[in-house]
Amino acid sequence: MAHCGGGPLLIIEQLTGYPGGPLRATPFILNEGTRDLVLRDVLVLAGQTYVNTGTGRLFMENVGGTSSRYWSNLPNPLPSAVPQFDFGTQQVWARQLNTEQRDVNVRNDGGDLWILGIKNEEDGTLVQTRNGGRTEILGGTAMPLDVYDDSANGGINGLAQPGFEIIGACMSIVVAGHMGWARDHYHILVRETRADETRDLLTVDAANKRTYANSAGVRPPVLALYRGSILSESEHWRRNVFGASAPTSDSEDEADPDGDGIPNLLERAFGGDALQPQRAVLPVQETVVIGQDAFAALTFTVLAGGEVEADLSYVARGLRYRVEQSTDLHNWVSGDSVTSVYLAPVDQGDGTKRMTLRSNLPFAAQTPVFLRLAVENLP
Ligand SMILES: [Ca+2]
Numbered sequence: 001m002a003h004c005g006g007g008p009l010l011i012i013e014q015l016t017g018y019p020g021g022p023l024r025a026t027p028f029i030l031n032e033g034t035r036d037l038v039l040r041d042v043l044v045l046a047g048q049t050y051v052n053t054g055t056g057r058l059f060m061e062n063v064g065g066t067s068s069r070y071w072s073n074l075p076n077p078l079p080s081a082v083p084q085f086d087f088g089t090q091q092v093w094a095r096q097l098n099t100e101q102r103d104v105n106v107r108n109d110g111g112d113l114w115i116l117g118i119k120n121e122e123d124g125t126l127v128q129t130r131n132g133g134r135t136e137i138l139g140g141t142a143m144p145l146d147v148y149d150d151s152a153n154g155g156i157n158g159l160a161q162p163g164f165e166i167i168g169a170c171m172s173i174v175v176a177g178h179m180g181w182a183r184d185h186y187h188i189l190v191r192e193t194r195a196d197e198t199r200d201l202l203t204v205d206a207a208n209k210r211t212y213a214n215s216a217g218v219r220p221p222v223l224a225l226y227r228g229s230i231l232s233e234s235e236h237w238r239r240n241v242f243g244a245s246a247p248t249s250d251s252e253d254e255a256d257p258d259g260d261g262i263p264n265l266l267e268r269a270f271g272g273d274a275l276q277p278q279r280a281v282l283p284v285q286e287t288v289v290i291g292q293d294a295f296a297a298l299t300f301t302v303l304a305g306g307e308v309e310a311d312l313s314y315v316a317r318g319l320r321y322r323v324e325q326s327t328d329l330h331n332w333v334s335g336d337s338v339t340s341v342y343l344a345p346v347d348q349g350d351g352t353k354r355m356t357l358r359s360n361l362p363f364a365a366q367t368p369v370f371l372r373l374a375v376e377n378l379p
């Protein structure tokens with residue numbers, strides 16, 4: 001345990017541990033300190049190797065760890081999955097990192113992780129980066145030995161685990177598939193989740209494959225370079241529609257490349273197609289009748305994933321939708337003093353919802369009422 005305040009560099013080297021038994025549920029190295037830490041020539045067998053909750057930097061060279069999950073013949077299995085190396089938010093530089101287990105091997109949870117050379121065994125995800133973390137992997141060999149599904153026995157389904165996982169984070173990966181003795185490989189090579197959308201790069205779809213087969217007759221994949229980086233909602237949409245996240249004259253928010261009068265920002269907001277002219281996605285003016293009174297109303301499409309806020313605006317996927325009312329086309333007001341939710345958002349099953357807001361002013365008041373929908377791109 002490295003539990004220290006500030007101070008000089010702490011170096012731990014030529015250390016081997018075999019926690020085994022109940023101690024497997026306890027991190028072999030728990031770093032809660034603020035000092036920089038060096039681990040050199042360290043090997044941990046059958047236990048969780050490293051957990052960080054501190055703020056110091058970590059330098060690792062020639063470090064290996066194997067977990068207990070696949071030592072199924074040992075007593076006291078871990079109560080739940082824990083990463084073999086759990087770096088938290090710290091900065092980590094690692095050279096020659098070896099990790100072997102059936103759950104996540106290395107987790108970067110909001111930190112900066114740089115790896116020169118990594119190798120694994122078993123079928124756990126090799127590196128998972130999440131919560132805005134940044135990981136760069138320069139070279140390595142992925143050897144998911146013995147990929148199998150033992151979920152029926154209360155274990156994990158190795159076939160469902162991605163080799164690398166990016167969850168709202170950045171990761172750059174250069175690795176090769178296994179070479180010789182492993183019998184199978186990750187079916188999902190990279191899984192990337194942005195907002196609520198998850199995409200998989202399947203091993204069979206990986207562009208680069210070794211030209212020779214391993215002992216199982218499989219040509220394992222090579223990730224020449226995979227780069228997953230955080231995109232804003234608008235960048236994400238722009239990339240999906242126009243192929244690049246950076247705005248061009250056709251893809252900027254105000255542009256209207258299909259000439260249907262609906263700028264790209266509103267195409268995105270209403271679930272429209274920015275490349276196909278189609279005006280049916282626009283809000284619809286309606287009259288709703290409640291008892292003896294009739295009111296002006298707007299029915300419109302919003303992206304799913306949000307709810308109506310206290311100010312009656314609707315926020316989802318980096319957008320705010322707000323119905324505004326005016327009686328003179330000069331002053332515009334929103335909120336529950338002037339409007340009401342008439343139909344709460346109803347899921348359309350296509351990634352959008354449809355909702356209706358009405359004016360609070362009945363036609364009987366004989367005051368002109370104008371409604372408009374403002375759509376704002378949130379930072
Ligand atoms: Ca358009």
Ligand SMILES: [Ca+2]
Nearest residue numbers: 273276277278
């Ligand atoms: Ca269109």
